[in-house]
Amino acid sequence: MSEQGSGHRLLVVDDDNDIRLMLAEQLSKAGYSVSTASNGQEMRRTLDREHADLIVLDLNLPREDGLALCRELRSRASTPVIMLTARSEPIDRVLGLEMGADDYLTKPFEPRELLARIRNVLRRTHSLPANLQAISGGVAQFSGWTLDLQKRHLIDPRGRVVVLSGAEFRLLRVFISHPNRVLTREQLVSLSTGRPYESQHRAIDLQVSRLRHKLGDDQAESALIKTVRNEGYVLAAAVSMK
Incomplete structure:
Protein backbone atom coordinates (compact mmCIF):
# COMPACT_ATOMS: atom_id res chain seq x y z
CA MET A 1 0.00 0.00 0.00
CA SER A 2 3.06 2.27 -0.24
CA GLU A 3 2.32 5.44 -2.26
CA GLN A 4 3.34 9.07 -2.48
CA GLY A 5 3.89 9.21 1.28
CA SER A 6 7.32 7.74 0.73
CA GLY A 7 10.08 10.11 1.81
CA HIS A 8 7.95 12.20 4.17
CA ARG A 9 8.43 11.90 7.93
CA LEU A 10 5.43 12.35 10.23
CA LEU A 11 5.24 12.83 13.99
CA VAL A 12 2.09 11.66 15.80
CA VAL A 13 1.58 13.26 19.24
CA ASP A 14 -1.24 11.61 21.23
CA ASP A 15 -1.45 10.37 24.83
CA ASP A 16 -3.66 7.41 23.82
CA ASN A 17 -1.31 4.49 23.23
CA ASP A 18 -3.82 2.59 21.06
CA ILE A 19 -4.34 5.55 18.78
CA ARG A 20 -0.59 6.15 18.47
CA LEU A 21 0.04 2.54 17.51
CA MET A 22 -2.89 2.41 15.09
CA LEU A 23 -1.88 5.62 13.33
CA ALA A 24 1.79 4.64 13.19
CA GLU A 25 0.82 1.33 11.56
CA GLN A 26 -1.64 2.83 9.06
CA LEU A 27 0.58 5.72 8.05
CA SER A 28 3.64 3.48 7.73
CA LYS A 29 1.66 1.23 5.37
CA ALA A 30 0.89 4.33 3.31
CA GLY A 31 4.61 4.90 2.81
CA TYR A 32 5.41 7.47 5.51
CA SER A 33 8.19 7.31 8.08
CA VAL A 34 6.41 7.74 11.42
CA SER A 35 7.61 8.73 14.89
CA THR A 36 5.34 9.03 17.91
CA ALA A 37 5.20 10.98 21.18
CA SER A 38 2.74 10.88 24.08
CA ASN A 39 3.15 14.47 25.33
CA GLY A 40 4.82 17.81 24.67
CA GLN A 41 8.09 16.85 26.30
CA GLU A 42 8.49 13.78 24.12
CA MET A 43 7.48 15.83 21.08
CA ARG A 44 10.29 18.32 21.74
CA ARG A 45 12.86 15.58 22.26
CA THR A 46 11.83 13.94 18.99
CA LEU A 47 12.00 17.21 17.05
CA ASP A 48 15.42 17.97 18.53
CA ARG A 49 16.86 14.81 17.01
CA GLU A 50 14.92 14.47 13.77
CA HIS A 51 13.02 16.46 11.16
CA ALA A 52 9.24 16.17 10.71
CA ASP A 53 7.43 17.14 7.50
CA LEU A 54 4.05 17.19 9.28
CA ILE A 55 2.81 16.79 12.85
CA VAL A 56 -0.47 15.13 13.85
CA LEU A 57 -1.23 16.70 17.23
CA ASP A 58 -3.93 15.76 19.75
CA LEU A 59 -5.72 18.71 21.36
CA ASN A 60 -6.35 17.05 24.74
CA LEU A 61 -2.90 16.20 26.03
CA PRO A 62 -1.91 15.98 29.71
CA ARG A 63 -0.10 18.96 31.29
CA GLU A 64 0.32 20.92 28.03
CA ASP A 65 -2.66 20.95 25.69
CA GLY A 66 -2.45 20.84 21.93
CA LEU A 67 -3.33 24.52 21.49
CA ALA A 68 -0.33 25.64 23.54
CA LEU A 69 1.95 23.19 21.73
CA CYS A 70 0.65 24.29 18.34
CA ARG A 71 1.35 27.92 19.22
CA GLU A 72 4.87 26.93 20.31
CA LEU A 73 5.48 24.99 17.09
CA ARG A 74 4.34 27.96 15.02
CA SER A 75 6.76 30.27 16.86
CA ARG A 76 9.76 28.14 15.89
CA ALA A 77 8.95 26.58 12.51
CA SER A 78 6.42 26.38 9.69
CA THR A 79 5.94 22.61 9.93
CA PRO A 80 2.32 21.77 8.99
CA VAL A 81 0.08 20.66 11.88
CA ILE A 82 -3.13 18.62 11.73
CA MET A 83 -5.00 18.76 15.04
CA LEU A 84 -7.05 15.89 16.47
CA THR A 85 -9.71 16.29 19.14
CA ALA A 86 -12.52 14.36 20.82
CA ARG A 87 -14.51 17.61 21.04
CA SER A 88 -16.58 18.83 18.12
CA GLU A 89 -17.54 22.34 19.27
CA PRO A 90 -16.91 24.94 16.54
CA ILE A 91 -14.94 27.12 18.99
CA ASP A 92 -12.31 24.37 19.32
CA ARG A 93 -11.85 24.30 15.55
CA VAL A 94 -11.60 28.09 15.40
CA LEU A 95 -9.06 28.19 18.24
CA GLY A 96 -7.01 25.42 16.68
CA LEU A 97 -6.83 27.19 13.33
CA GLU A 98 -6.08 30.52 15.04
CA MET A 99 -3.14 28.91 16.85
CA GLY A 100 -1.76 27.87 13.47
CA ALA A 101 -3.13 24.39 12.76
CA ASP A 102 -3.38 23.64 9.03
CA ASP A 103 -6.32 21.26 9.41
CA TYR A 104 -8.58 19.80 12.09
CA LEU A 105 -10.13 16.36 12.53
CA THR A 106 -12.64 15.22 15.17
CA LYS A 107 -12.40 11.80 16.83
CA PRO A 108 -13.54 9.18 16.06
CA PHE A 109 -12.33 9.31 12.47
CA GLU A 110 -11.48 6.93 9.67
CA PRO A 111 -7.70 6.56 9.22
CA ARG A 112 -8.32 6.96 5.48
CA GLU A 113 -9.73 10.43 6.10
CA LEU A 114 -6.66 11.46 8.09
CA LEU A 115 -4.45 10.03 5.35
CA ALA A 116 -6.29 12.08 2.73
CA ARG A 117 -5.89 15.25 4.80
CA ILE A 118 -2.18 14.59 5.33
CA ARG A 119 -1.69 14.20 1.59
CA ASN A 120 -3.62 17.40 0.87
CA VAL A 121 -1.71 19.48 3.43
CA LEU A 122 1.67 18.18 2.27
CA ARG A 123 0.76 18.75 -1.37
CA ARG A 124 -0.30 22.35 -0.69
CA THR A 125 2.76 23.01 1.48
CA HIS A 126 5.27 21.71 -1.04
CA SER A 127 3.57 23.08 -4.16
CA LEU A 128 4.26 26.75 -3.37
CA PRO A 129 6.85 28.30 -5.71
CA ALA A 130 10.16 29.13 -4.03
CA ASN A 131 9.70 32.85 -4.76
Whole structure:
Protein backbone atom coordinates (compact mmCIF):
# COMPACT_ATOMS: atom_id res chain seq x y z
CA MET A 1 0.00 0.00 0.00
CA SER A 2 3.06 2.27 -0.24
CA GLU A 3 2.32 5.44 -2.26
CA GLN A 4 3.34 9.07 -2.48
CA GLY A 5 3.89 9.21 1.28
CA SER A 6 7.32 7.74 0.73
CA GLY A 7 10.08 10.11 1.81
CA HIS A 8 7.95 12.20 4.17
CA ARG A 9 8.43 11.90 7.93
CA LEU A 10 5.43 12.35 10.23
CA LEU A 11 5.24 12.83 13.99
CA VAL A 12 2.09 11.66 15.80
CA VAL A 13 1.58 13.26 19.24
CA ASP A 14 -1.24 11.61 21.23
CA ASP A 15 -1.45 10.37 24.83
CA ASP A 16 -3.66 7.41 23.82
CA ASN A 17 -1.31 4.49 23.23
CA ASP A 18 -3.82 2.59 21.06
CA ILE A 19 -4.34 5.55 18.78
CA ARG A 20 -0.59 6.15 18.47
CA LEU A 21 0.04 2.54 17.51
CA MET A 22 -2.89 2.41 15.09
CA LEU A 23 -1.88 5.62 13.33
CA ALA A 24 1.79 4.64 13.19
CA GLU A 25 0.82 1.33 11.56
CA GLN A 26 -1.64 2.83 9.06
CA LEU A 27 0.58 5.72 8.05
CA SER A 28 3.64 3.48 7.73
CA LYS A 29 1.66 1.23 5.37
CA ALA A 30 0.89 4.33 3.31
CA GLY A 31 4.61 4.90 2.81
CA TYR A 32 5.41 7.47 5.51
CA SER A 33 8.19 7.31 8.08
CA VAL A 34 6.41 7.74 11.42
CA SER A 35 7.61 8.73 14.89
CA THR A 36 5.34 9.03 17.91
CA ALA A 37 5.20 10.98 21.18
CA SER A 38 2.74 10.88 24.08
CA ASN A 39 3.15 14.47 25.33
CA GLY A 40 4.82 17.81 24.67
CA GLN A 41 8.09 16.85 26.30
CA GLU A 42 8.49 13.78 24.12
CA MET A 43 7.48 15.83 21.08
CA ARG A 44 10.29 18.32 21.74
CA ARG A 45 12.86 15.58 22.26
CA THR A 46 11.83 13.94 18.99
CA LEU A 47 12.00 17.21 17.05
CA ASP A 48 15.42 17.97 18.53
CA ARG A 49 16.86 14.81 17.01
CA GLU A 50 14.92 14.47 13.77
CA HIS A 51 13.02 16.46 11.16
CA ALA A 52 9.24 16.17 10.71
CA ASP A 53 7.43 17.14 7.50
CA LEU A 54 4.05 17.19 9.28
CA ILE A 55 2.81 16.79 12.85
CA VAL A 56 -0.47 15.13 13.85
CA LEU A 57 -1.23 16.70 17.23
CA ASP A 58 -3.93 15.76 19.75
CA LEU A 59 -5.72 18.71 21.36
CA ASN A 60 -6.35 17.05 24.74
CA LEU A 61 -2.90 16.20 26.03
CA PRO A 62 -1.91 15.98 29.71
CA ARG A 63 -0.10 18.96 31.29
CA GLU A 64 0.32 20.92 28.03
CA ASP A 65 -2.66 20.95 25.69
CA GLY A 66 -2.45 20.84 21.93
CA LEU A 67 -3.33 24.52 21.49
CA ALA A 68 -0.33 25.64 23.54
CA LEU A 69 1.95 23.19 21.73
CA CYS A 70 0.65 24.29 18.34
CA ARG A 71 1.35 27.92 19.22
CA GLU A 72 4.87 26.93 20.31
CA LEU A 73 5.48 24.99 17.09
CA ARG A 74 4.34 27.96 15.02
CA SER A 75 6.76 30.27 16.86
CA ARG A 76 9.76 28.14 15.89
CA ALA A 77 8.95 26.58 12.51
CA SER A 78 6.42 26.38 9.69
CA THR A 79 5.94 22.61 9.93
CA PRO A 80 2.32 21.77 8.99
CA VAL A 81 0.08 20.66 11.88
CA ILE A 82 -3.13 18.62 11.73
CA MET A 83 -5.00 18.76 15.04
CA LEU A 84 -7.05 15.89 16.47
CA THR A 85 -9.71 16.29 19.14
CA ALA A 86 -12.52 14.36 20.82
CA ARG A 87 -14.51 17.61 21.04
CA SER A 88 -16.58 18.83 18.12
CA GLU A 89 -17.54 22.34 19.27
CA PRO A 90 -16.91 24.94 16.54
CA ILE A 91 -14.94 27.12 18.99
CA ASP A 92 -12.31 24.37 19.32
CA ARG A 93 -11.85 24.30 15.55
CA VAL A 94 -11.60 28.09 15.40
CA LEU A 95 -9.06 28.19 18.24
CA GLY A 96 -7.01 25.42 16.68
CA LEU A 97 -6.83 27.19 13.33
CA GLU A 98 -6.08 30.52 15.04
CA MET A 99 -3.14 28.91 16.85
CA GLY A 100 -1.76 27.87 13.47
CA ALA A 101 -3.13 24.39 12.76
CA ASP A 102 -3.38 23.64 9.03
CA ASP A 103 -6.32 21.26 9.41
CA TYR A 104 -8.58 19.80 12.09
CA LEU A 105 -10.13 16.36 12.53
CA THR A 106 -12.64 15.22 15.17
CA LYS A 107 -12.40 11.80 16.83
CA PRO A 108 -13.54 9.18 16.06
CA PHE A 109 -12.33 9.31 12.47
CA GLU A 110 -11.48 6.93 9.67
CA PRO A 111 -7.70 6.56 9.22
CA ARG A 112 -8.32 6.96 5.48
CA GLU A 113 -9.73 10.43 6.10
CA LEU A 114 -6.66 11.46 8.09
CA LEU A 115 -4.45 10.03 5.35
CA ALA A 116 -6.29 12.08 2.73
CA ARG A 117 -5.89 15.25 4.80
CA ILE A 118 -2.18 14.59 5.33
CA ARG A 119 -1.69 14.20 1.59
CA ASN A 120 -3.62 17.40 0.87
CA VAL A 121 -1.71 19.48 3.43
CA LEU A 122 1.67 18.18 2.27
CA ARG A 123 0.76 18.75 -1.37
CA ARG A 124 -0.30 22.35 -0.69
CA THR A 125 2.76 23.01 1.48
CA HIS A 126 5.27 21.71 -1.04
CA SER A 127 3.57 23.08 -4.16
CA LEU A 128 4.26 26.75 -3.37
CA PRO A 129 6.85 28.30 -5.71
CA ALA A 130 10.16 29.13 -4.03
CA ASN A 131 9.70 32.85 -4.76
CA LEU A 132 6.43 32.82 -2.77
CA GLN A 133 7.78 31.24 0.40
CA ALA A 134 7.30 33.48 3.45
CA ILE A 135 10.38 34.44 5.43
CA SER A 136 10.60 32.75 8.83
CA GLY A 137 13.06 34.70 10.98
CA GLY A 138 14.58 38.07 11.78
CA VAL A 139 13.11 41.53 12.30
CA ALA A 140 11.23 43.38 9.55
CA GLN A 141 10.84 47.17 9.46
CA PHE A 142 8.39 49.01 7.21
CA SER A 143 6.93 52.54 7.32
CA GLY A 144 7.99 52.98 10.95
CA TRP A 145 6.56 49.62 12.02
CA THR A 146 8.63 46.69 13.34
CA LEU A 147 7.67 43.01 13.21
CA ASP A 148 9.84 40.57 15.18
CA LEU A 149 9.30 37.25 13.41
CA GLN A 150 10.78 35.19 16.23
CA LYS A 151 8.93 36.81 19.14
CA ARG A 152 5.87 37.54 16.96
CA HIS A 153 5.76 41.13 18.24
CA LEU A 154 4.39 43.99 16.15
CA ILE A 155 5.58 47.43 17.35
CA ASP A 156 3.99 50.61 16.04
CA PRO A 157 5.91 53.78 15.10
CA ARG A 158 5.47 55.11 18.67
CA GLY A 159 7.07 52.02 20.19
CA ARG A 160 3.85 50.42 21.41
CA VAL A 161 3.21 46.69 21.06
CA VAL A 162 0.17 45.82 18.93
CA VAL A 163 -1.35 42.41 19.70
CA LEU A 164 -1.90 40.21 16.65
CA SER A 165 -3.91 37.00 16.44
CA GLY A 166 -2.19 33.98 14.91
CA ALA A 167 -4.02 34.53 11.61
CA GLU A 168 -3.11 38.23 11.53
CA PHE A 169 0.55 37.50 12.23
CA ARG A 170 0.76 34.90 9.45
CA LEU A 171 -0.96 37.23 6.98
CA LEU A 172 1.32 40.16 7.82
CA ARG A 173 4.37 37.87 7.51
CA VAL A 174 3.25 36.99 3.97
CA PHE A 175 2.85 40.67 3.03
CA ILE A 176 6.26 41.70 4.36
CA SER A 177 7.84 38.71 2.59
CA HIS A 178 6.57 40.09 -0.73
CA PRO A 179 6.43 43.90 -0.47
CA ASN A 180 5.18 45.90 -3.44
CA ARG A 181 3.98 42.72 -5.10
CA VAL A 182 0.31 42.11 -5.85
CA LEU A 183 -0.84 38.89 -4.17
CA THR A 184 -4.08 37.24 -5.19
CA ARG A 185 -6.56 36.00 -2.62
CA GLU A 186 -5.60 32.44 -3.55
CA GLN A 187 -1.92 33.15 -2.87
CA LEU A 188 -2.65 34.89 0.44
CA VAL A 189 -4.73 31.95 1.69
CA SER A 190 -2.21 29.34 0.52
CA LEU A 191 0.77 31.17 2.00
CA SER A 192 -0.82 32.11 5.32
CA THR A 193 -2.85 28.97 6.06
CA GLY A 194 -1.81 26.20 3.64
CA ARG A 195 -5.49 25.61 2.91
CA PRO A 196 -7.29 25.97 -0.44
CA TYR A 197 -9.07 29.23 -1.26
CA GLU A 198 -12.87 29.09 -1.07
CA SER A 199 -14.09 32.03 -3.13
CA GLN A 200 -17.63 31.91 -1.81
CA HIS A 201 -16.48 32.64 1.75
CA ARG A 202 -14.10 35.55 1.05
CA ALA A 203 -12.80 35.23 4.63
CA ILE A 204 -9.45 36.56 3.48
CA ASP A 205 -11.06 39.96 2.82
CA LEU A 206 -12.19 40.13 6.45
CA GLN A 207 -8.72 39.15 7.67
CA VAL A 208 -7.11 41.86 5.52
CA SER A 209 -9.61 44.38 6.91
CA ARG A 210 -8.74 43.41 10.49
CA LEU A 211 -5.02 43.63 9.78
CA ARG A 212 -5.48 47.06 8.21
CA HIS A 213 -7.26 48.21 11.37
CA LYS A 214 -4.38 46.96 13.53
CA LEU A 215 -2.00 48.97 11.32
CA GLY A 216 -4.14 52.08 11.77
CA ASP A 217 -4.80 51.73 8.09
CA ASP A 218 -8.38 53.03 7.89
CA GLN A 219 -7.87 55.66 5.19
CA ALA A 220 -7.86 54.03 1.76
CA GLU A 221 -5.75 56.78 0.17
CA SER A 222 -2.92 56.27 2.68
CA ALA A 223 -3.31 52.54 3.22
CA LEU A 224 -0.22 50.41 3.67
CA ILE A 225 -2.16 47.43 2.34
CA LYS A 226 -3.83 48.53 -0.87
CA THR A 227 -6.57 46.81 -2.84
CA VAL A 228 -5.75 46.18 -6.49
CA ARG A 229 -9.05 45.90 -8.33
CA ASN A 230 -9.74 42.45 -9.81
CA GLU A 231 -6.30 41.23 -8.69
CA GLY A 232 -5.77 41.18 -4.93
CA TYR A 233 -3.79 43.13 -2.35
CA VAL A 234 -0.33 44.68 -2.09
CA LEU A 235 1.81 45.94 0.79
CA ALA A 236 2.83 49.34 -0.58
CA ALA A 237 5.94 49.87 1.52
CA ALA A 238 9.66 49.20 1.47
CA VAL A 239 10.69 46.45 3.89
CA SER A 240 14.12 46.09 5.45
CA MET A 241 15.23 42.95 7.28
CA LYS A 242 17.66 42.69 10.21
